[in-house]
Amino acid sequence: MRKYSVFAVAREALRGHKGWGPHWASPEPRKEYDAIIIGGGGHGLGAAYYLAKEHGITNVAVLEKGWIGGGNTGRNTTIIRSNYLYEESMDIYEHSLKLWENLSQDLNYNVMYSPRGVMMLSHNIHDQQSFKRHINANRLYGIDNEWLTPEQAKAYCPPLDIAKTARYPINGAALQRRGGTARHDAVAWGYARAASDRGVHIIQNCEVTGIRRDETGRVVGVDTNRGYIGAKKVGISAAGHSSVLMQMADVRVPLQSQPLQALVSEPLKPIFPCVVMSNSVHAYISQSDKGEFVIGAGTDQYNSYSQTGGLQIITHTLDAICELFPMFRRVKMMRQWGGIVDVTQDRSPIQGVTPVPGLYLNAGWGTGGFKATPGSAHLFAHLIAKGEPHRLAAGLTLERFRTGRLIDEAAAAAVAH
């Protein structure tokens, strides 16, 4: 693999950039792989990378029905943070955040992780109690998260309106300074490039249509629109489509697929320094390095695989944005879109073995799994390689829905992203 560096760029600049090769190879699928990962999002590509890098398993293919990163990895608002409440969540999200901090160097690909701070606005006493619960838990767990007064919040994010006369005045905020954003597409491409470099096959336009098992019930391979491909192990990491794939192995999972929408404004000169989320008024916003405001909206209330949603969902979010930032009323929406998120009842992910031997599941990241990409991928690789979960993901099993040991981040805080 050609190493990327400022020198390489300079050299290429002088010869019309003719010397760059493809980021990743596009080979024909082999007859069989040691492991197949279904889903070429950040989680799947990352898992393949870590299988190769950390477990020496390189006879691996990532099968993607469309183009890599074209799922939720390519359509999310890129918020990264680790200030979750429960230990199971803190474990994996903080593991992930630590990986983010070195990811560009690790991949030799600038994923533009930008720790500009994620600020969650508190509007009432209930918010305050909940945020302080998080802040205290995070602190004792070794995760940064701090309480800001309204004035401190305004100093950190000058466009904020902290007037007491607002419909829902701001009574404080929780700030995770290490939280921030990253360039979503680069995450997929960076992992794909690094995985491909280690021998992983990245196979696009390859839709899995069936999961084959032998008479013992063990997975032996997958059917695809490009034919049958054998596999000793199969990992499903297909976000909104995970339940569709699990159905192919006759397993029902506690997942619902719903459209989640986002939008960008037209590009503007930098004015918005950090990420702001408000759960009470349902809005989150940041400004990309290119200048557009990236604004997250809500999910539609029905299941759908259509990647589109209703105008009222966007309206609801912009209502809140304009209430928090009255000066943005004259800003314009440039594009809106949707992704299909796979939501569990406790709003926490599922990563673990399935009732089918050799079949592993990583799903349920719902509205908030971009931030988890490196961490989840890293632990998913461990699961596939060893056949049992890593300590840091041990609580995320499917089993919890039977036993009742839910990890209800939503109930505890109702902060989703």
Added chain:
Amino acid sequence: MADQVTASRKAALTARGGSAEAILTPAPAATRISLRAGADALPALSAALGVTLPTRPKTSASSGQRHALWIGPDEWLVFDEGEADLMAAAASSGTLHSAVDISHRNVAVIVSGPGVDVAINSGCPQDLSLPIFPVGACSRTIFGKAEIILFRTAEDQFRVECWRSFSPFVFGLLSEGAADAGH
């Protein structure tokens, strides 16, 4: 029992508003019940209430000051523009039903003028054209972020009912809609 004055009412809405296209007037106090019953109880209830409970969706029946609005297949809003005791009337039917006094729960605004539909459509997604929403039609629906009941009392007049604490919001949004209806 000490001697004392009787408590007086204080309405949630008092001021008028709107525009020439859509005048907004808070409706005077009325007595109201939320009436629930199965089909078999309807004749007796209608007789007791003095108004025939409508059974077709989106329709109403009126008799003098008394109105019965179809809200759902077993639900009516019955109101009397005077002070009649609707609870007692319903009870006298002797049938199986549920009547709950909501006289104070709801507040009504009368919207009238040539731009009524435009004013209401500022926040209500229903089709208010006359063929679809004729005089006498009624429906529970949504108005911005509040639930309302619409009752068309004339070609150019609606009665808009909402819950008491939502009435400033409903009145405020109607005012903006009424202002825009002129343009």
Added chain:
Amino acid sequence: MMGANRIPGVGRLTPARTARFTFDGRTLTALEGDTVASALLANGIHLVGRSFKYHRPRGILSAGAEEPNALIDVSRDAARRQPNVRATVQEVFDGMKVESQNRWPSLAFDVGGFNDLLSPFFAAGFYYKTFMWPKAAWHAIYEPFIRRAAGLGVAPTEADPDHYASRYAHCDVLVIGAGVAGLSAALAAAKAGAKVIICDEQPEVGGALRYESGTTIDGKDGWDWAQDTAKALAAMDNVTLLTRTTGFGYYNHNFVGLVERVTDHLAALDKSLPRERLWQVRAKKVILANGQIERHMVFANNDRPGIMLASAGRTYLNHFGVAVGSKVGVYTAHDSAYEAAFDLKRAGVSVPVIVDCRENPGEAVLSEARKLGIEVLTGHSVIKAGGKLRVNSISVARNGGGSARKIAVDALLVSAGWTPSVHLFSQSRGKVKFDAATQRFLPGTYLQDCLSIGACNGTDDLQATIDEALAAGELTARAAGAEGGAQVALSGENRFGWTGGMIGAAEGAGPDTTVKAFIDFQHDVCAKDIRLAVREGMHSIEHIKRFTTNGMASDQGKLSNMHGLAIAAEALGKDIPQVGLTTFRQPYTPVTFGAIVNHSRGPLFDPARKTPMHAWEEAHGAEFEDVGNWKRAWFYPRSGEGMHEAVARECKTVRDVAGVFDASTLGKIEVVGPDAAQFLNLMYTNAWDNLKPGRCRYGIMLRDDGFVYDDGVVGRLAEDRFHVTTTTGGAPRVMNHMEDYLQTEFPHLKVWLTSTTEQWAVIAVQGPKAREIIAPLVEGIDLSNEAFPHMSVAEGKICGVPTRLFRMSFTGELGFEVNVPADYGQAVWEAIWARAESMGACAYGTETMHVLRAEKGYIIVGQDTDGTLTPDDAGLSWAVSKKKPDFVGIRGLKRPDLVKDDRKQLVGLLTKDPKVVLEEGAQIVADPNQPKPMTMLGHVTSSYWSENCGRSIALAMVAGGRARLGQTLYVPMTDRTIAVEVSDMVFFDKEGGRLHG
């Protein structure tokens, strides 16, 4: 005066009606009806902006909504400033201020222009490959640097003073676009009796007729026919004609968003008018008649100011009377551009050459060119444009090589052909299909109930367009149920039938070159960037888009998408349809947030629900807190008091004397019917059949998974009538939850639910003197302990009005909750208050209520529970019936994890230092000296200073908490570690005697 380049007698504007505006401080004169673009061009100004990345000088490229370049900042006053306005659609008004963007210190001399020199380094995607070392420098240096360079316009910095309006509308037929096609279709539909809405983004109808000369329809000049037709339509009762109105979003089930610009073109701001109006239209049928967009030619330096689309040059001439240059060249791959040359020539403008890259253009246009004496170079291409701030020459060469001839021009009109606007069709999730013959994507499979007609459907011939439009209008009207009479027939004729077109890079910008041949002007994407992306392994058009950002600017690739696709297809060695298009998304053109949210702001953002006593509370100095949508009185500070003092006083007064509290926001549901008790048996964990009329009981409601969902006191008014209360925030969801079970699981039960939250104002009177306070006001209820013990309910009168009087307590004191019909709330409150005040009682708010209930160990669902607690965890197992065969949650409760004994349980906490008040949300550990990550046992859910206990008190969720009574645990804070002792949850009046006082 009205601009040197205005040609007298040409165009449709009235010379006498002028408007003055400033451009970068320079005062200019325009004509009424001018766009900023036409006015600037009339004044000879082509240079209007700088590009995003390279800061290249940029001019006006189009005359419509597709404009990628001419983005300006427009203001009326400081607060009414709008960045990124397309100069080509913004109409000039007198007094308007226009500033160019993305340049410093000036438009002509822009330091950022240095980037253009560095451009070899800034190839597509370069930033992924660098800026990684040293690691810390990314966040400290590189990223801030990149960010500063980002963006085009400057965001507004003041709150928007304008307002916006909204209308939901319904129609039989919605027609989007009012060119020949749209107008004809609307006319046919309207004549058939359908209810029609027709909109066009332009200030006037007519579409292509704005520039098309020599078109006749119905025997009239095309433009005149369009205006007459618009008048006729506007006069019809069943038609709404909206100009300056863009159909921006086609959503599910024929729901279409339109945005109407109402005041942005007016000199005198009428404050009663909304700036913009959002139309949310639900149409039975939609007719898409939104035309087509001309493409530019892709060649070296094709972005120089003065180079523009041929149809734009023609529009500026024929509509605005402006010649875009004095020596105007034409470079085309399509016949239509010839007509621009003809019109200019006839108007007296020099047209030195028409360069046509095709060998065989249409014969009709060639002969006309000959007639007019215009040199035509077929089989030639412009391989480079000269000039920097404005084009001054073109280098023309025979295709396939040969020496270049330099021709002096001061403007160049280009056309690579036309792209049908399938944006809205695609938004409707219809599938396009590629028409190989004409090299364009056309509507293929429809998903929604719409029809495309005219240019956006690939129909070229005018008569065919008209016929198709009339048929569509008639058909959709009939299908929507219209039964009217008149059929419409129209005839139309163009001067020339057009052919031709090309997509992709032109001669001289091919794969072997490194010239800057722009495809996406706003994002500075060149043909070579697309090829680089392919070389780097970006084989999907979606990857190419994201790697190069082609089509991702505010014009969303209206000009660039097809070129990008063709260049990519060539580089990939694939056919165009194999490569495919990127997804068209809403909005068609950018839409102001203000228009989308319209009335929602301040009090109309979200209803602020206020109780009947709110005005009194406000007048008596209450501070309020938000609970859901409600504004609740929080505490009543007296002069000099802070929150702490006020709450301490209120707490003390309630227990010593009494207090009056507004509890109106509690949810109330009336449950009526013979099976009411049976229904409540299923909804609550407790048993209800044995509750006597006149008595109340505290109930817990679970979800089927066994977790506490809500709680409240339920009073039985009669055998078949219960008055249920819920938490304030829980009221709507509890109602929905109950309806859900009633309607779908237990429909056989004869019972009905009615929300009565707002029927009743609720005044809680609590404290030793509570009875004394209310007794004289109450009629018909014996308030004695014997007749009306704790947990009783009765109906009677208070202050002469009906009341439902509860004897209950959330403070642990003798207490009553007086329910009166809401309109009486304030008067009854005042009567109670008059007595209460005279006896030394106080009014208290939610904070005091919280403290008092915590002193008694009463929980608040949502604060002390969080959706993960079972009744047992909350110490409420006594309220769970062991005998009932069923209730919602009965099975969930028994799951293995819900019956473990190390679960978190609610307990009391007493700080060792009674003066220290714990932080709500603080975490609890057994060993404060353990390293991080620490093992946490739970957290503080409620914590207060208790004036009545003379110390702090707290409730907490603690793992295995009840087994830890008496244990010392720790609460590590940033500045100190607080030692606490686990206690039971009752801190005051443990025996509970006061309740029965």
Added chain:
Amino acid sequence: MLLIYCPYCEEERSELEFRGAGDAHIARPENIADITDEEFEEYFFLRQNPKGLIFERWRHIHGCGRFFNAARDTVSDRFYTTYKAGEPKPDISDILQSEQNKGAAK
């Protein structure tokens, strides 16, 4: 924004008046207190989440207040039919057939 035909109001209304309520035809077990953990998981958590035809519940919450059922395609978001609560699952193949005929006629 969807347009939903309420079988009680007998009219199409905007989605804004409705509240989605998850899968239809999932009956709460009569003997719920006695079912196994697996059966409870099945009842409360596990869903088909189909890509294609779904049977789902809606409540006309800001209208007639009734819960009812719908058959909808989760890819196109098209409603095939809606029907009253308690009515059996309709046979969608008929509807699909007639839909197709309609499509052809267009």
